[in-house]
Amino acid sequence: MNNLDKATDAFVAVLLETEEYQNYARELARVKQYPELKAQIDDFRRRNYEMQWNGNMDFAGIDRFEAEYQAIRENSLVAEFLAAELDFCKMMQEVNLRITAAFAFE
Numbered sequence: 001m002n003n004l005d006k007a008t009d010a011f012v013a014v015l016l017e018t019e020e021y022q023n024y025a026r027e028l029a030r031v032k033q034y035p036e037l038k039a040q041i042d043d044f045r046r047r048n049y050e051m052q053w054n055g056n057m058d059f060a061g062i063d064r065f066e067a068e069y070q071a072i073r074e075n076s077l078v079a080e081f082l083a084a085e086l087d088f089c090k091m092m093q094e095v096n097l098r099i100t101a102a103f104a105f106e
Contacts, residue, residue: 015095024088027081034077041078044069 001009015021031038051065072078 015092018091020084020088020091023084027084030077031081037072037075037078040072041081044072 031041047065051062073082
């Protein structure tokens, strides 16, 4: 194993120990105990992603989407999972930005 492989493995091990990842993994395990709820969450996440990246600012559609998923988001299990996922994603974004910023890559 070369130095980069060793460093990558060590880095991943550190990330797995972060509070953000640990919270995400714990909340994911809780949600997976309810397959129908997990499917609803996955659908919410997929549709939310599609709306963010389609470039269409359909505010009426956004309002309908928000209303449709309001009840599921009020479920504390769902809310805690989505919050943990967001925290983990923000941490990973920051890590990626810091790594990218360290290189003179154009």
